[in-house]
Amino acid sequence: MKNYEPKQIEKKWQDFWEKNKIYKTNEEPGRPKYYCLDMFPYPSGVGLHVGHFKGYVATDILARMKRMQGYNVLHPMGWDAFGLPAENYAIKTGIHPAITTAKNISNIKIQMETTGLSYDWDREINSTDPAYYKWTQWIFLKLYENGLAYKKLLPINWCPSCKTGLANEEVVEGDCERCGTPTTKKEINQWVLKITDYADRLLMDLDSLDWPDKIKEMQKNWIGRSEGWELVFPLKNEDEKISVFTTRTDTLFGCTYVVLAPEHPLLLSLANKITNYDEVLDYINKAKNKSDRERISEVKDKSGVEVKGITAINPINNQEVKIFVADYVLGHYGTGAVMAVPAHDIRDFDFAKKYALPIIYVIKLKQGESKENEAFTEDGIVFNSNGFDGLSSEEAREKIGQELKKQKLAEKKINYKLRDWVFSRQRYWGEPIPIIHCEKCGMVALEEKDLPLELPQVEKYEPTGTGESPLAAITEWVNVKCPKCGGPAKRETNTMPQWAGSCWYYLRFLDPRNEKELADKNKEKKWMPVDLYVGGAEHAVLHLLYSRFWHKFLFDIGAISTIEPFQKLRNVGLILAPDGQKMSKSKGNTVSPNEIIEEFGADTLRVYEMFMGPFDQAIAWNPQGVKGVFRFLNKTWDLILSLKGNKESSQQIISETNKLVKKVGEDLEKMKFNTCVAFFMEYINLVSERKNEWGIIEIEKMLKIFAPFAPHFCEELWSELDNKNSIALESWPEADSAAIIQENIILVAQVNGKVRDKIEVAMDIDKESALELAQRSEKIKTWLNGKEIKEVIFVPNRIINILTD
RNA sequence: GCCGAGGUGGCGGAACUGGCAGACGCGUAUGCCUUAGGAGCAUAUGUCGCAAGGCGUGAGGGUUCAAAUCCCUCCCUCGGCACCA
Numbered sequence: 001m002k003n004y005e006p007k008q009i010e011k012k013w014q015d016f017w018e019k020n021k022i023y024k025t026n027e028e029p030g031r032p033k034y035y036c037l038d039m040f041p042y043p044s045g046v047g048l049h050v051g052h053f054k055g056y057v058a059t060d061i062l063a064r065m066k067r068m069q070g071y072n073v074l075h076p077m078g079w080d081a082f083g084l085p086a087e088n089y090a091i092k093t094g095i096h097p098a099i100t101t102a103k104n105i106s107n108i109k110i111q112m113e114t115t116g117l118s119y120d121w122d123r124e125i126n127s128t129d130p131a132y133y134k135w136t137q138w139i140f141l142k143l144y145e146n147g148l149a150y151k152k153l154l155p156i157n158w159c160p161s162c163k164t165g166l167a168n169e170e171v172v173e174g175d176c177e178r179c180g181t182p183t184t185k186k187e188i189n190q191w192v193l194k195i196t197d198y199a200d201r202l203l204m205d206l207d208s209l210d211w212p213d214k215i216k217e218m219q220k221n222w223i224g225r226s227e228g229w230e231l232v233f234p235l236k237n238e239d240e241k242i243s244v245f246t247t248r249t250d251t252l253f254g255c256t257y258v259v260l261a262p263e264h265p266l267l268l269s270l271a272n273k274i275t276n277y278d279e280v281l282d283y284i285n286k287a288k289n290k291s292d293r294e295r296i297s298e299v300k301d302k303s304g305v306e307v308k309g310i311t312a313i314n315p316i317n318n319q320e321v322k323i324f325v326a327d328y329v330l331g332h333y334g335t336g337a338v339m340a341v342p343a344h345d346i347r348d349f350d351f352a353k354k355y356a357l358p359i360i361y362v363i364k365l366k367q368g369e370s371k372e373n374e375a376f377t378e379d380g381i382v383f384n385s386n387g388f389d390g391l392s393s394e395e396a397r398e399k400i401g402q403e404l405k406k407q408k409l410a411e412k413k414i415n416y417k418l419r420d421w422v423f424s425r426q427r428y429w430g431e432p433i434p435i436i437h438c439e440k441c442g443m444v445a446l447e448e449k450d451l452p453l454e455l456p457q458v459e460k461y462e463p464t465g466t467g468e469s470p471l472a473a474i475t476e477w478v479n480v481k482c483p484k485c486g487g488p489a490k491r492e493t494n495t496m497p498q499w500a501g502s503c504w505y506y507l508r509f510l511d512p513r514n515e516k517e518l519a520d521k522n523k524e525k526k527w528m529p530v531d532l533y534v535g536g537a538e539h540a541v542l543h544l545l546y547s548r549f550w551h552k553f554l555f556d557i558g559a560i561s562t563i564e565p566f567q568k569l570r571n572v573g574l575i576l577a578p579d580g581q582k583m584s585k586s587k588g589n590t591v592s593p594n595e596i597i598e599e600f601g602a603d604t605l606r607v608y609e610m611f612m613g614p615f616d617q618a619i620a621w622n623p624q625g626v627k628g629v630f631r632f633l634n635k636t637w638d639l640i641l642s643l644k645g646n647k648e649s650s651q652q653i654i655s656e657t658n659k660l661v662k663k664v665g666e667d668l669e670k671m672k673f674n675t676c677v678a679f680f681m682e683y684i685n686l687v688s689e690r691k692n693e694w695g696i697i698e699i700e701k702m703l704k705i706f707a708p709f710a711p712h713f714c715e716e717l718w719s720e721l722d723n724k725n726s727i728a729l730e731s732w733p734e735a736d737s738a739a740i741i742q743e744n745i746i747l748v749a750q751v752n753g754k755v756r757d758k759i760e761v762a763m764d765i766d767k768e769s770a771l772e773l774a775q776r777s778e779k780i781k782t783w784l785n786g787k788e789i790k791e792v793i794f795v796p797n798r799i800i801n802i803l804t805d
Numbered sequence: 806g807c808c809g810a811g812g813u814g815g816c817g818g819a820a821c822u823g824g825c826a827g828a829c830g831c832g833u834a835u836g837c838c839u840u841a842g843g844a845g846c847a848u849a850u851g852u853c854g855c856a857a858g859g860c861g862u863g864a865g866g867g868u869u870c871a872a873a874u875c876c877c878u879c880c881c882u883c884g885g886c887a888c889c890a
Contacts, residue, residue, distance in 0.1 A: 173887085214809050214884080221808065221886060228890080246890060259890095299888055333889045340890090346806085347888055417889050540885080611830070613817055618883085622817070628830050631845095675819070678829035685829090748825045753871050755825055793870050799824045801870055 002720075004637035006601020010712040014113055022728050023075070023118040027526070031072035035527050036063045037506055037566075039535030039543070040078045043104035044085060048111055049583050049590040050609065050621060055534045055572035057606045058615060058673060060117045062532060064708035065668055067118075068732040074527055075118060076509040078125035079105050083498045084162060084178060087429035090461040097429045097461075101128060111593055116602045116711050118728070123512045127501030132508060133431045134452035135518040136500050139550060141434055141445050142557055148194045149423070151443070156422050157292070158186035163463035164426045165190060167497065168419050169222075169542045174292030182293045188467040191424035191433060191494060195549045199223050199416040201563075202548055210568040212616070218540040224417025229401045230335065232409040233258055236311040236320060238273070240266060245334030245415055249404075250396035251341040253385035254362040256352065257322045258312045259304065259338050262287035263331030267307070275309035280325055287327040295327065302328045302351045314339075315409045316400060317386065326351065334415050342375065349375035360384065363393060421546065423497060426469045428461045430495030438482035438489035447483065453491075469493045502543050503550040506530055506565055517559075524560050533566040536574070544569070570671060573617040575609070580620045591621050603710035604630045610673035610709060629677075633713060636684050639691065640699055640717050649695035655740050656686060657698040662735035664705050673709075680706055696721065701733045749774045750801040751783040767794040774800050 017023060036059050041052060063075035079101075086097035086104075105126070112119065125132055143149040157166040159176035165188060170177040195202075203223045206216050228247035235241060242258055260267060262284040271277055283305040290298075304326025311320050328347055329338050342352035343361040352359050363380040379393035388396050404410035424433065434446035434453045446453060456477040458470055471493040472478060482489035504518065510527045511519040544566075551565040576582060577589035584590065596605045608629040613619040649657070660683045667676045683702065687694040700721065707714035707727045718727040747770060749757045757779040761770055771792055774780050780802070787804035794800050 212810095217809055218885060224886095224889060226889070244890080248890075296887080302888080328888045328890095330889065338890045345890070347890075350888095415889075417886095537884080611817090617811095617818095619817065622831065624831050625817070627843095632830085674817090675829085678819075681829055746825085750824090750871080753869095758825070791870070793824090795824055795871095799871085801824085803870055 001638070001641050004634050004713075006597075006603060006712065009716045010114070010116065010597075010602050013712045013715045014116065016715075016726070017118070017728070018113075020726070022726055023120055024122055025072070025074050025076075025120045027523070028072040029526075031070055033074065033527055033531075034063070034066040034071040035074045035530045036066065036532045037075075037509075037530045037534070038077065039533070039539065040080045040502070040505060041108065042083050042085070043079050043081050043101055043108050045089065045100065045104050046585050046590075047104075047107050047592065047594070049575075050593050050596065050605070051575035051583055053115055053593055053605070054575055054609045054612075054615075055536075056112070056117055057115070057609050058572065058671065059532065059534050061606075061610070061673065061708040062668065062671075064118055064711065064728065065732060067728065068704070068708075068730060070731065074509065075120060076123040076125075076512075077112065077117070077119040077121070078123075078505060078509065079127065080498075080502050080505070081105070081126050081128040082430050082496075082501055084427070084429070087427060087461055090429070096457070098128065101126075114597055114602055115593060115605065118711070123509050125505060125508050125512050127505060128429075130452040130454050131513075131515075132505075133501065135508065136431050136496065136504070137434045137446075137451050137453060138448060138518065139504060139554070140431075140496070140500075141448070141451075142559075143193060143553065144435070144445055146553075146557065148197065148553065149191060150194070151189055151191050153187060153189050154192070155185045155187045155288075156190055157183045158188075159183050160465075162427075163465045165422055165424065165467075167422045167499075169421075169545070170497075171292065174296055182291055184291050185288070186467065188426075190422050191492075193421040193423045193549075195421045195546075196416060196418055198549050198552055199225065199418050201552055202418075202545065205548075205552075205564055209564060209566070211566075212537075212569065212571055215537065215540045215544065215569065215571070219545055222418060222541040222545065225414060226416075227412070227414050229397075229404075229410050230413040231339065231404060232315060233312040233321075233339065234315065234409075236313055238270070238310065240270060242266065242312055242323070242337050243335040244337045244339045245413060246339055248341065248344065248393075248397070249400045249410070250379075250382055250388075250391075250393040251344045251362055252314065252316045252339065252400055253382075253388075254341040254343045254360045255314050255321060255339040256342060256358045256360055257324055257340045259324045259326050259329045259340050259348075259351075260307070261329040261331035261336040262325055262327050264325070264336045266337075267325060270310055273309050274307055276306070279305055280307055283325055290327070299328075300350075302326060302347065302354060304328070304351060304355070306355075315404055315407070322357070324351075324355075332419060333417070344376055346375045346377060421549075423500075424494035425497050426467055427463055427495055428455070428458060428470045430497065431455075431500055432471070433492040433494055433496060435492040436480060436482060436489045437492065438485060438487060440487050441482055441484045441489075444482055444484050444489070450483075469495060471495070499543055499546050503547045504554070506533075506547075507554075507560065519560075521561070524562075528560065528562045529565055529567040531567055533569045534572055535569075537571040571616050573613075573615060573619065575612070576618055576620040578621050578623060583621075596626060600626060600630045601633075601712070603713040604633060607633065607677055607709050611677040613674055615671050615673055632681055632684070633710065635688070637713070637717070639684065639688050640703075641720065643691060643694055643699065644721065646692070646695045646699070649698040650690070650693035653687060653690065653693045653695070653698055656683060657701050658735050658737070658739045661701060661705055661733050662737070662740070665732075665735060677709065680709075703727065704730050704733055745797050747774075747797070748799045749777060749780055750799060751780060752803055753801060756780055756783045764796060767792065767800075770794060770800050771802070774802065 038056050038059050063073050067073045081101045086101050089100055090097045157171045159166055159181055161179050161181035171183055175182050203225055226247055228245055229249050230243055230245050233242040274280055304324045307323040307325055310323055312323050314321055340348040342348040342359040344363055362384045364383055365380050382391045382396045383389050401410050432453045432455055436444045438444050456474050458474055461470055478491050480489050480491055507519045510523045547565055554560045555563050579589055593605055608626045660679055663679050664676050703714045703718055715727050744760050745763050746758050747761045748755055749759050757777045759773055759777055761773055789802055791803040
């Protein structure tokens with residue numbers, strides 16, 4: 001008998017699949033569609049580790065199952081290949097990023113093929129291919145045409161190590177998301193995308209998506225919608241006014257001062273009225289130079305300076321209040337000014353304590369006294385507030401707001417935390433922005449016919465660090481004639497961020513070679529939205545937010561017909577290193593799929609990754625566990641080959657097989673791969689004890705549903721059983737519930753809620769008969785011991801519980 | 806501080822809608838086979854107890870005939886956000 005030798009069979013089947021185009025996706029209008037997508041990887045030089053494959057194997061299993069179930073399945077793969085590692089490597093070695101990228105891609109593609117992933121490689125795309133990024137640039141031009149891309153001088157997050165500006169989303173606790181270097185502020189002219197125009201829709205449409213709550217919540221918090229009022233505080237003896245945004249108009253009588261952000265324009269326009277202007281200016285400058293790090297560390301200790309010479313007037317009671325400048329108020333949120341109510345806001349309370357400012361309580365608990373000596377931030381009952389005393393916070397918010405609105409001093413307002421997306425990078429390896437700056441005409445967009453605007457060859461990839469990209473040094477590329485007036489002009493030298501290409505790639509898979517459109521409209525209509533999208537949770541407010549924004553924009557301009565790209569999203573949990581730490585090249589604890597495939601084969605790798613534990617959980621790699629799966633495959637292999645001649649199955653086995661089909665089908669839909677593998681193991685344990693009852697039909701059924709997990713293994717056994725076609729082309733077996741027989745079941749017998757015996761009874765036995773049988777049990781008898789039965793609880797086919805005194 | 810997820814054997818984890826806690830796998834022990842075993846096979850394996858039986862799902866309380874599962878109070882771990890008025 002033949003031994004299970006994965007090395008000898010896996011290559012054979014991979015070649016067979018490729019040669020026969022088994023996994024090519026054709027447009028098959030008669031079938032329901034299923035678009036099953038992995039987040040496409042960055043082609044890193046060290047290849048992918050086993051963790052990357054967990055998600056790929058999962059989607060592969062589902063794609064294979066759906067194909068067998070008759071779906072027209074789209075399961076593509078591509079490369080998100082712009083990015084810093086290739087560029088940094090180029091800086092070190094002088095080798096063009098395109099060359100290293102191509103090499104990395106071919107390595108990783110081999111890794112994917114040897115793992116038996118059933119991608120349709122005819123649709124492979126690469127975000128750095130000019131034929132692809134032509135359309136990334138095209139979308140940029142459309143954003144520009146529609147006023148959603150603009151250039152602005154603004155202080156942005158700057159990574160001194162990567163020497164480029166970053167988006168808000170790319171800064172984690174003040175540090176660069178990529179390299180961990182603390183960021184600084186830098187004022188440079190930046191391309192910005194108006195994602196804030198879509199804030200409301202990005203928020204609302206989350207409800208319609210089947211996404212993990214965690215990701216939805218993160219996006220909600222990131223967008224940060226808050227409803228409130230914008231109130232006007234007139235200035236004493238001045239025409240100017242201060243507008244503030246607040247969600248707590250109910251606390252307005254408790255406002256004892258007003259705070260301006262250091263960036264507030266009033267501080268400049270009223271400079272000559274401010275009597276301590278030197279002091280104020282000094283504070284503003286200090287605040288400007290603070291890094292995010294410093295700001296974060298100063299949260300506890302708030303600083304500020306009184307702005308003397310001007311006074312604000314609380315519009316609700318005409319009280320004069322002092323004005324401060326303090327950097328705990330953010331210039332970019334709301335109006336850049338707040339009304340301070342120390343009694344009912346922790347930040348204002350801290351500030352007021354430090355500078356000995358008055359604290360007036362105006363909200364109290366429904367019962368009992370108002371709190372003193374701390375900020376009471378909850379809703380309650382209003383007091384100390386003239387005509388509004390006794391109202392609830394909620395009522396008072398509305399009434400006070402409306403009262404001021406009559407005097408044109410208030411207006412309802414919604415604010416968002418979300419900020420516009422800083423879109424330009426001062427680096428080489430990214431999509432060039434297709435804009436020309438003309439001395440006469442200003443900014444001129446390239447025309448569609450001039451796309452793609454290809455990246456030029458450069459000699460040095462080093463970023464300049466001055467806020468200019470290395471492209472700026474290539475004069476022959478930079479200096480052009482203005483397309484409008486023909487005069488001297490210069491190309492934009494910033495490039496797009498890493499996220500640009502991934503914002504829309506899922507659309508390109510539908511129609512990857514289309515030269516006229518980003519994707520054919522009918523194909524888009526057919527395939528979108530993505531039915532299942534799988535990737536890591538780390539993209540929650542980056543890629544997943546950006547691509548929703550672009551998708552909605554593309555919908556608005558009529559390029560596509562759907563309003564959301566990814567209907568169902570699932571996060572794959574990390575595979576940690578055997579030491580329980582995150583796998584990383586620098587720690588030297590990575591596990592490569594290559595070594596596992598070499599020793600045990602791809603099918604062991606696949607089944608093990610699915611068996612490790614719940615799909616979305618982080619679990620450490622366990623080399624012993626891999627061996628366990630390999631043992632299971634060997635055992636199954638030997639068993640099936642030894643039974644080649646078995647014809648008939650027993651009723652019991654037929655029943656068990658149908659149960660298996662049912663359970664595996666159900667749990668695959670729920671993506672509970674670990675329990676699916678356990679079911680297979682249980683099944684094999686069972687049939688190996690009753691080998692002679694396991695016939696050909698049931699063996700083949702089992703192989704078919706196991707094939708998505710271990711495709712090479714099942715193909716080989718399938719052909720050993722004298723089948724000529726690929727098992728991948730078989731149809732998925734249906735669970736026959738009529739065949740699931742269970743004449744006798746085990747009923748748990750309890751006395752007073754404790755398990756005392758298990759009795760074998762007929763399926764669907766009634767309460768009386770069950771009780772009679774239970775009372776015959778010796779064990780039950782001892783426990784009843786002549787006591788009077790008070791009540792009997794009976795759950796059909798589960799439990800009988802006899803209660804006595 | 807706020808938001809989200811979670812806490813079950815030595816380990817990864819099972820457990821439908823409240824109904825046998827610990828499926829499946831790893832590890833461990835003993836035995837068999839073997840020149841050999843980091844191979845294979847068999848048996849055992851939550852815990853205390855010779856046993857009968859008792860105790861057990863982060864802690865404490867509650868509801869119920871019955872709670873890992875529902876309710877209340879608290880503790881801890883992980884992930885995210887963080888002066889957003």
